[in-house]
Amino acid sequence: MAQPPAYNRTKDFATDYPDQTDNQAINNELDGVSLSVNGIRKNLALIQRDDGGLRNNIVTKDALSPELTDELYAEFSGNINDAVLQAQQAAVEADNSAQSAANDAASAAAAKTDAQAAANGAQASAAEASVSQVAAAASSNSASSFATAAAASASASAGSQTAAANSASAAAGSASVAQGSASNSLASATAAETSATTASNQATAAASSASAAAGSATAAGNSATAAGASAGLAQDWAIKTSGPVSGGEFSAKYYATLAAAAQKWATxxxxxxxxxxxxxxxxxxxxxxxxxxxxxxxxxxxxxxxxxxxxxxxxxxxxxxxxxxxxxxxxxxxxxxxxxxxxxxxxxxRAGASGDIQDDAFQRFALRARRGSGAVGLSADAMGSSDGSLSVGISSAGYYVETTANxxxxxxxxxxxxxxxxxxxxxxxxxxxxxxxx
Known part of the structure; x- marks a missing residue:
């Protein structure tokens, strides 16, 4: 709608006599006021809602200054670039975590190998202790046999009692020594068994650590993959122009390009x-x-x-x-x-009054023959005619005559x-x- 007309008072009522009232002038003034006020109200209703706010779709990009449009584009592009940088940093950190987890897995595998070697050593020690125990038991049996023989000798020969007693005493000492050896072998076997158990536990813990490290490496790999995908998506939101990024939503560059392309038609x-x-x-x-x-x-x-x-x-x-x-x-x-x-x-x-319509036309012309003696004829082959021949008579009144032939x-x-x-x-x-x- 055009701007409402301005109100300008046209009647000076102070010039009237006190007892005179120009009712028509008053009506004219009030009509002028009404026209201006109603025009203002009508224009205001186009841009303002009943709650006092601007109507929807009033402010468009054409209403924004080029400077503000450039600032908004720069701000959106900056936010998107920041998101891309953050995603790339996350990808680097995830890659570092994956490398660290791989190193931990290698260390755990080495620990598992060492623990297995310790377990093998403990088992060998246990086997050696078992052999020692068997030898000690054999020594104990031998000593007992010596003691029995000595007792028999004491009973058979009283004369040999002292020697037998000494022999029995020596045999008892030997038996005591053999018993101590058996005890030491048993303790060694117990220690070896404990060592083997500890080594087995360490091997189990190392295997668990290796499994956890492998899981951490897998999680880190997944994180790196997700970070890469996030970086790619952020880049699509920034610069993709070949189609929508998600559903019916397009990238910032797509909308900027569309706005620039539409600008020439809007102007x-x-x-x-x-x-x-x-x-x-x-x-x-x-x-x-x-x-x-x-x-x-x-x-x-x-x-x-x-x-x-x-x-x-x-x-x-x-x-x-x-x-x-x-x-x-x-x-x-x-x-x-x-x-x-x-x-x-x-x-x-063509140039002229806008909207003035004309059909095609051919400018009127006259066909003339030069004056000479006798009749002058025009050949139908020379010019062509829908009437057949084209003959022109000579008039004594002038040098040229017009023909009426088509x-x-x-x-x-x-x-x-x-x-x-x-x-x-x-x-x-x-x-x-x-x-x-x-």
Missing amino acids: RGVGELVLIWDHLAGADVPPTNNPDFRYIKLTASSSYNSGVLTSESVAGSAPLLTATAIISLAGSPMNGSLVYLINTERRAV VVFDAPSGGASVRTAVETRMRNIGASFYMRVK
Whole structure:
């Protein structure tokens, strides 16, 4: 809506006599005030909600200064770059953790090997202790045999009692020594068994440590993989332009590129014509899904105009086709206007009063014959005529006379080829007109 009219008082009531009241002037002044106030209220309702806040979709990117747009883009790009750097740092730390876990696993494997060697040594010691125990038992049995023999000798020969007693005493000492040896062997076997148990426990603990280290290495690898994926996703959110990043959401660079591409179409004026060779692949055509602007293609039955044009009409036959439609687009200042679909009509645009329509025409001319003696005739082969021959009489009143014959400009019989058609035109190539309507 245009700006409401300013209120300017037109009547000075102080000039009236005290007993006079200019009711019509009062009405005029109040009407002027009403028009201005109502216009202000109507314009205010376009931008302000009932709760006092701005209406939705009032502030668009076109309302933002280029400096603010650049600052927002720089801030978003900085945040995304920070996220990428953090993801890359996380990937490095995860890789370091994986390397540390691998080193721990190697150390645990070495500890397990050492523990296994200790267990093997303990088992060998236990085997040696068992052999010693068997030898001690044999010595004990031998000593007992000696004691029995000595006792028999004492009973058989009293004379040998002292010697037998000494022999028995020596045998008892030997038995005591053998018993001590057996005890020491048993203690050695017990210690060896304890050592073997400890070594086995250490080996089990080392195996558990190795398993835990392997799990830590796997977790670190998974963390590194996840960090890499996170870094890749962050990069997609920053610069991917080949398609959406997630669902229907696109990257910051995609939206920035889209905004830059749309800017050139948003800067053209409503009613401005744009000529495009849209038959070429990759031609840049105004988008139809931008809420800030809308163009129409001045071609009948074009899907580009879906939901924007109504009451399309194509009448007549070439070259005098008449193709029109009604603009039907809420929010367009041209809503309800008649528009000529000049791409279908193949109508040329020329300078003059805007919207002034003209059909093709040929400038009127007169065919004359030079004065001479006798009658002068024009050959139908020379000029061509829908009436047959073209004869011109000579008038004594002047040097030239006009003919009323219908002249057709075409090639004479047997002459060179001449290009003819149902319209007069210059050499040309077609292109499509588009027009901004919102």
